[in-house]
Amino acid sequence: MGLCSQSCGPTARTLLSGHSGLMLKNSMGFRKFAVSIGYWHDPYIQHFVRLSKERKAPEINRGYFARVHGVSQLIKAFLQKTECHCQILNLGAGMDTTFWRLKDEDLLPSKYFEVDFPMIVTRKLHSIKYKPFLLQPIIELHSEDTLQIDGHLLDSKRYAIIGADLRDLPDLEEKLKKCNMNPQLPTLLITECVLVYMTPEQSANLLKWAANSFETAMFINYEQVNMDDRFGQIMIENLRRRQCDLAGVETCKSLESQKERLLSNGWETASAVNMMEVYSRLPQAEASRIESLEFLDEMELLEQLMKHYCLCWASKGGSELGLKEITY
Numbered sequence: 001m002g003l004c005s006q007s008c009g010p011t012a013r014t015l016l017s018g019h020s021g022l023m024l025k026n027s028m029g030f031r032k033f034a035v036s037i038g039y040w041h042d043p044y045i046q047h048f049v050r051l052s053k054e055r056k057a058p059e060i061n062r063g064y065f066a067r068v069h070g071v072s073q074l075i076k077a078f079l080q081k082t083e084c085h086c087q088i089l090n091l092g093a094g095m096d097t098t099f100w101r102l103k104d105e106d107l108l109p110s111k112y113f114e115v116d117f118p119m120i121v122t123r124k125l126h127s128i129k130y131k132p133f134l135l136q137p138i139i140e141l142h143s144e145d146t147l148q149i150d151g152h153l154l155d156s157k158r159y160a161i162i163g164a165d166l167r168d169l170p171d172l173e174e175k176l177k178k179c180n181m182n183p184q185l186p187t188l189l190i191t192e193c194v195l196v197y198m199t200p201e202q203s204a205n206l207l208k209w210a211a212n213s214f215e216t217a218m219f220i221n222y223e224q225v226n227m228d229d230r231f232g233q234i235m236i237e238n239l240r241r242r243q244c245d246l247a248g249v250e251t252c253k254s255l256e257s258q259k260e261r262l263l264s265n266g267w268e269t270a271s272a273v274n275m276m277e278v279y280s281r282l283p284q285a286e287a288s289r290i291e292s293l294e295f296l297d298e299m300e301l302l303e304q305l306m307k308h309y310c311l312c313w314a315s316k317g318g319s320e321l322g323l324k325e326i327t328y
């Protein structure tokens with residue numbers, strides 16, 4: 001059956017309806033499910049998110065695997081180029097567990113910052129405070145005796161989590177500086193499924209602020225692309241029906257529009273690939289391993305889905321470090 005051409009069959013429609021939310025509202029539950037059936041190793045996620053009983057479609061899990069793999073490859077390339085003498089700002093981090101996983105791999109930057117709305121940070125902090133498995137790695141790296149934790153802030157030597165609105169840049173900057181963000185250090189900024197929630201003007205301001213704040217920097221963005229076609233339109237409709245409005249969808253028209261936003265807001269180089277490209281460039285052994293985990297009925301749906309998400313990265317300065325050579 002042709003998926004999402006003019007006539008989307010009911011199965012495809014139902015699946016697509018699930019997928020539209022997949023990368024958005026409840027994304028951590030989907031990640032946790034993929035982890036639970038062996039797509040990748042993440043012992044931390046279960047401490048942040050409850051496992052839903054509902055089984056997720058294999059294309060969702062493969063999509064998540066490609067996303068986690070792609071983002072992680074770019075993060076590691078940056079850490080390698082800077083020899084970890086750098087900082088990472090994960091903006092709209094939600095329940096992301098990258099900090100803990102990098103620590104396990106001995107790949108921590110000088111400092112790792114997370115930002116999200118105060119309400120989300122309060123939830124995440126609650127888990128961190130009461131679960132030694134999450135708190136211990138932070139304490140272990142913190143040489144001073146008092147760790148600063150309040151309702152929506154934790155600041156320690158190597159990890160900080162800050163409650164702030166990414167659309168209020170003076171407030172964001174002030175809070176980051178209070179936590180010793182260092183504008184002189186090579187800086188990696190990450191937004192995964194975040195910019196699409198902001199208007200094009202708000203995301204442009206955030207990108208411009210980032211480019212102006214750091215001399216040497218890289219930006220990684222993961223979100224929708226090709227949203228102008230029929231499949232994209234159905235994704236948007238499904239989300240609207242659930243009161244989820246993608247204010248920034250206009251910038252998600254094409255790989256070109258994604259790159260253009262970066263280049264016109266102070267970034268010197270920009271690259272973008274759709275997730276099908278990321279998937280098709282997975283190391284053969286990894287692709288075979290995950291493909292043997294679950295039977296996939298409709299390859300066409302996987303392809304359609306993956307062509308509607310992209311991985312973009314940009315750089316500014318850092319030629320001497322080789323930041324401009326980083327590629328997926």
Ligand SMILES: C[S@@+](CC[C@H](N)C(=O)[O-])C[C@H]1O[C@@H](n2cnc3c(N)ncnc32)[C@H](O)[C@@H]1O
Pocket residue numbers: 023024025027028091092093094095096115116117120164165166167191192193194197
């Ligand atoms: C779909 S979730 C993605 C979470 C995480 N990046 C991931 O990939 O798992 C989007 C996150 O961005 C956050 N977010 C969206 N707009 C934001 C804003 N203006 N300020 C701070 N956080 C924001 C949301 O609260 C949410 O945690």
